[in-house]
Amino acid sequence: MLDLERLRALHSVATYGSVSAAADVLHVTTSAVSQQLAKLERETGQKLLERNGRGVRLTDAAELLVTHAERILSLVEQAQADLEAHRGSVVGQLAVAAFPTAARGLLPGALCALRADHPDLHVQLVEEDPLRSLPLVLRGDYDLAVVQDWNNEPLPLPDGLHKGVICDDVADVALPEAHPLAGRDSVDLKELAGDAWISSSPDSICCGWLLRTLRSVDAEPKMAHMAYEFATQLSLVAAGLGNAILPRLGRCDVPPGVAVVPLAAPLSRRVYAIWREEAARRPAIRAAIRALRGAVPADVPAVTLVPS
Incomplete structure (x- = not known):
């Protein structure tokens, strides 16, 4: 009988591209992953990894096994969610990106x-940009992610995720x-067309x-500076080095030297929680959604939809 943890090790190597990367994700040593794979090779009687330069590549037998492992691991997650739903208890681990x-x-x-x-219920939070957290939820690195999209640019949701x-x-x-x-x-916004702008890192x-929004009002943006933290962006604004778009959620203290002005045509973003389809019945997911909605500040409009 195939061992689940050995299948998980093989699946992680296939997903992340190397034994060391799989070990990091599984929070074990590279030696432990290598041992799991060696035992799986003995169980199956098939060679699963081959040397490829300094790394490894999966054999045809391993690729076939990974296809089955994806379905098996998905079924295991679904079974765990169904058991939690049957028991009705909010327990276990919940990895959250935001x-x-x-x-x-x-x-x-x-x-x-x-x-x-x-x-x-034991929750771990990791700060992550939505573009990176979406695939990580889909792959199972996180159980839940808090993401955003803008009123003029919806965020595509991959198949297999609920929101x-x-x-x-x-x-x-x-x-x-x-x-x-x-x-x-x-x-x-058109009145600011020729100004210099300050935004977050280019891959965010x-x-x-912001680049696409400014271009939509016939302005080729002058991106003067890039900083990931809003506090840093505002310090640059205060120094007279450019403008910045400042959402109200999680707004840090506005330093002297900065004027916050509403836009005549408001720009708004919608904040979502996303999770895998297999985990939709977990009470922990529903409890997290309720807690997130309950934590919305008074000056930010909450949305009282029930997660499906």
Whole structure:
């Protein structure tokens, strides 16, 4: 009979590309993964890995076995979810990824509520950009991810994932205090077309969205500086080095020298939680959704949809 943990080791090598990467994901040593694979080769009577330069590659037999392992591991997860649902208890482990402002503006309250209401549920939070967290939830690295999309650019959801809406979030523009439009009640994005901008790192969802949004109002963006943290972006704005888009969720303290001005045509983003289809019945998932919605700040509109 094939051993589940040995199949999991092989599946991780196939997914992450190397024995060492699989060991990191499984939180074991490379030696432990190699031993699991050696035992699996003896069980199957087939060679599963071959040397490929400095690394390894899967044999045809291993590729065939990985296809079955994906289905087996999915069924195991579904069985665990069904058992939890049958028992109705919020227990076990829950790995959660969240983009930075959600990690700051939602997760502290949600995690405290979960700890108080469900002491047998152990939650681990990792800060992650939505573009990276989506595939990691799909692969099983995280059980749940908090992601975002913008009203003018929906985030495609891969097959196999479910989502529940947490809240809507409005964004303002942060201008240097000396900017000619800093004293306005509102500003049109087109009026800022020729300005310099400050955004997050080039590979983040927010940077790509800002570039496309500015181009949509006939402006080729001048990306002056890039910094992942909003606090750093605002410090650069305060120094007069450019403008920044500033969502209200998880907003940090606005430093002196920065004027926050609403946009005449509001830009808003929708905040979602996503999880794998196989885990949809887990009480822990539903409890986490409730806790996230309960942690929405008063100045951010919550959305009271029931996750399917």
